[in-house]
Amino acid sequence: MEESTIKLTRKEQIFLTAERLFKEKGYMASSMRDIAAELDIEAASLYSHIKSKDEILETICFRMADQFLESIAEANDLYFNAEERLKMAIKSHIKILTGDLNASSVFIREWRHLNEPRLSEFKELRNKYENEFRSILQNGEDENVFQTVDKKFAVLTILSALNWITEWYKPEGEMTSDEIAENLSAFILNGLRK
Amino acid sequence: MEESTIKLTRKEQIFLTAERLFKEKGYMASSMRDIAAELDIEAASLYSHIKSKDEILETICFRMADQFLESIAEANDLYFNAEERLKMAIKSHIKILTGDLNASSVFIREWRHLNEPRLSEFKELRNKYENEFRSILQNGEDENVFQTVDKKFAVLTILSALNWITEWYKPEGEMTSDEIAENLSAFILNGLRK
DNA sequence: CCTACCGATCGGTAGG
DNA sequence: CCTACCGATCGGTAGG
16 A cells, blocks of 8 residues: 555545545544544544645645646547547546545545535535536537437536446446446447437 | 425434435535434434435435335336346336436435345345346347347446436436436447347 | 643433 | 534644
8 A cells, every 4th residue: 555655645645544534433423532533543643744634635635626627637638530539537536536436535525525625626626527528529519410308417427427436336346447448438428320 | 395385204204304315415524413403403312213314315225226126126027028028128218317316316325324134135125136137138138139239238338328318317307207217228239139 | 742621522221 | 303522633823
């Protein structure tokens, strides 16, 4: 595990531990004392490295949001037709998810516990990301390659299928991350193509 | 709203209020005092009608689980070919979800906070339900109507797309529950057919 | 990074 | 259904 073999700052160790606990038990059910115990220190000592429990959740959620937004910008830069853009966007999304399951789960499930104004900022980033997907579907429709569908509805359906991966994916499992990406993008493209 | 116009037992009012709060803020972030305040009574008074906070969550989760299991049994009873079975199973699933968004959200998101042994019982029911879907996909493959796919993977993908509806569906929105069911079952069937 | 501690809040009970 | 209350636990601070 990274936590024990690679040298990380205490702050990063705190984030990694929190991600794991937040995924397992949820943000509200994980106490600062739980996190501290995992690191063999006292709860009060955490506050030498971080400002608050809120800060941990914020850091996790916004780091993930940034990664997702970067990856779709890259897909749009690299490709110019809708089908390849969507294929890469789906694969990158899955790569990010499976590359850090703990942080991804927190990003997907626990963002509701962000406080304002961070909560609104987060929702805005999410919306921006969904918008990029909607644009790709529109591209495909304009190119006469994709069917005419309700974009909002289609994007939410696609992203839900992708995000659910964090609920069942096991790195030791039968399917590799790439196989999942291949299957899912084929399934989705198949459903969208004319 | 049902809560004010139809006469309900106090116990049912407590469940309805809890479903709404658990959906909005999550189980852990909703206190017994929050629930009581919504009903204009003291927290201690809740305990004349229910045994514990746990009991509320259990009731919500298992009621929903029972509904889903009944609905798929009905689909299997009424139809004998895979395509019709799956179509009805999808539509019934969506009807249950949109028919009670609060309870459905709790069922989907908050079951993790069940305690043993109820947690294991719940997971078993969930697995039973997923198994019924897997059987239908197998039927379709045997009938030479559906493609050969990884059933576990396909069912999780289908259910995730269905369940995500609770995150964005608004009864006042543009799409009716039936339209969503129609679109989604067409999309899924399209992806599965040979 | 620790000891010692704070005020707030939690689920729940006793007794009426 | 309420008053009065319990022990436990929470996020966080002061001061070293």
